[in-house]
Amino acid sequence: MDIPNLFSVKGRVALVTGGSAGIGRMxxxxxxxxxxxxxxCARGADKVAxxxxxxxxxxxxxxADVSTLEGIAALVAEISGRAGALHILVNNAGTLTDAPIDxxxxxxxxDVIGxxxxxPFFLMQKLLPLLRAGATAERPSNVINIGSVGALKIGPREVYSYQASKGAIHWLTKSLAKKLSSDNVTVNAIAPGFFESDMTVITDDAMRKMVESMVPRGRTGTPEDVAGAAIYLASRAGAYVTGSVIPVEGGLAI
Structure with missing residues (x-):
C-alpha cells in the first residue's frame, strides 16, 4: 500500500471549465x-490568462465558450493538440438566474439549463477518447461534476432553472458512472454549499451572520475545503468511488 502517494495527483492532466474564478479557480x-x-478555460481571453x-x-x-457545441469542439481540439491523454475533467462552468416565478x-x-x-454532458462526450487514453484499472480517469447544495435543500432564492439543472447533474453523474466504469472512468459530483464567489456575494456583516447561522459548521466554505474534495476524487484514494454526490457544505443540507 503506497500511503505516501495515496492522495497524489502529481503528473496528472486536468481541465477545469470556468477555472478563472470562484469554485473553479479554487x-x-x-x-x-x-x-x-x-x-x-473561460470566455474572456485576458481574464483566463x-x-x-x-x-x-x-x-x-x-x-473557450463551452456554452455552444462549436465552442466545445474548438476546446477539445485545442486540448487534443496539447495532450495525448486527460486524467481529470472538472465540469464547473455554470450560471444562475434569480427571478420571480411569475x-x-x-x-x-x-441559458441556465444549457x-x-x-x-457538461457534451464536453465529457467529446473528451472521452482522451479520458479513456489516460485511464487504467488502478488509476481511472476522473470526471468531477460541480452540483450544488441547492439540489439537496431548497433555499429562499427563486433560482428554479439552477436548482433543476443541479438536481439533474447529480442524477446524470450516477448514470454516467454506471456506463463508464468499464472504461475505467469514474464520475462523481461535488455539491458545494456557500462559498464566496462572483455568484454568491456576501454584501455586509448582517448577511454574513445570517448565512453562517444556517451552517452547522458556522462558517462559509474555504478554497481548501472544495479543492481537498476534488483532489481526493482525482487521486488513488478516490479510485473506488464513482456515482457519488459528495456534499461540501458544512452541514447546510441537514
Missing amino acids: IATGLAAAGARVYI KAASEMDGDVIGLS TFSEDQWD LNLKT
Missing part, C-alpha cells in the same frame, strides 16, 4: 499546487 489552484498540469498567471504550478489558460422567462430557463446541464 479547484484549479489546488490541483496545480498538488502537482497536476491544469488547463483552465491573468488567472493562470496568478496560480502557482503548471497552469495553462485557454479562451416573470421567469424562457431565456432564463434555457450551460449547467447540456455543456
